[in-house]
Amino acid sequence: MKLPGLREVAFLRSWAAxxxxxxxxxxxxxxxxxxxxxxxxEVADVVAGNTVPGYKPSKCPPLAHGKVRFVGEAVAMCVASTRALAEDLCAAIALEIExxxxxxxxxxxxxxxxxxxxxxxxxxxxLTLTCDSNFAHESKGAPVVVTREMSLARQAMVPLEGKAVLAYWDARNDQLMLYTSTQVPHIIRAGIAQFLGMAQGQVRVVSPDVGGGFGYKCVL
Structure with a gap:
């Protein structure tokens, strides 16, 4: 998509974990x-809530603040007329991490x-989840008891079609227009409105052809 006055954004990301x-x-x-x-x-940190007992919420700032927590975390945002110029600005930033x-x-x-x-x-x-099914009592009469400790690998969804966002302010409708390859446009609208301090009616999310997602495009 091309819009008049379109500008590109590039992010300087952390090299440290x-x-x-x-x-x-x-x-x-x-x-x-x-x-x-x-x-x-004026932009609030993203905080994912949950009603499960014992769940610990954590703040996810739009750009890293104070410390970085993973390789690739966005630290600075550079805006320019072309992608190349935006990346040049990223390269000119002096980032020092202890x-x-x-x-x-x-x-x-x-x-x-x-x-x-x-x-x-x-x-x-x-989050720690426990399930008490009275196993100790019920297993006493079992001829065989099998004990296992399960460790699940980390997941990484890698669809061929990547994520992209195009946003602009529609002055005529007093509304933020957001085109993004998301599987959950209504959740994205609610989240964007919450963290920008706007009414949901001021945010319109358009989800065009999404391509592969596998849950990866359900994240704000």
Whole structure:
């Protein structure tokens, strides 16, 4: 899709898996073109809620603030007339990160609370589920009892058709127009409105041909 005055966005992303952001040095004369978290004060952090007992909510800022928690986390946003110029702005940013110990698997993350992804949490478990089916009593009369510990691999959906977003402000209708390859346009509208502090009626989400998704395109 092409619109008059269309501008491209590129993101500077973290090269570290876990670390404190020591410095983000913007290039000279980049005001209005390079943005960090402090420049987006009116945009709220994304927080996914859940009614399951014991669930720990966590804040996901639109751009990393204070620390980075995974390789590829967006740290700065660069806007320019072409993709190449936006990427050049990213390359001109001086990003300094003080690396912290990393957690490379769930078992280590559960056993070592000294390294916490979210500093405000006491540990790294965001949800623990238990099921009491009176197993100890019921299994006493069983001829065979099988005990297993299951460990599930991480999932990564990789559809051929990637995610994309095009947004503009429709001044005539006083409405934010958002074209995005999403499987859940109504949830995206509710989330965008909530975190931008807008009424849902001011946000219109259009989902054109989505292509492959596999749940990957259900994420805000």
């Amino acid at each position: 876990h670390g404190r952001i020591a410095r983000i040095g913007k290039p000279a004369r980049s005001e209005g073109s390079v943005f960090v978290r402090e420049d987006l004060a 690396e912290l110990p990393v957690l490379v698997n769930a078992h280590t993350a559960r056993s070592d609370a000294s390294v916490r992804i979210h500093d405000e949490w006491p540990d790294n478990s965001f």
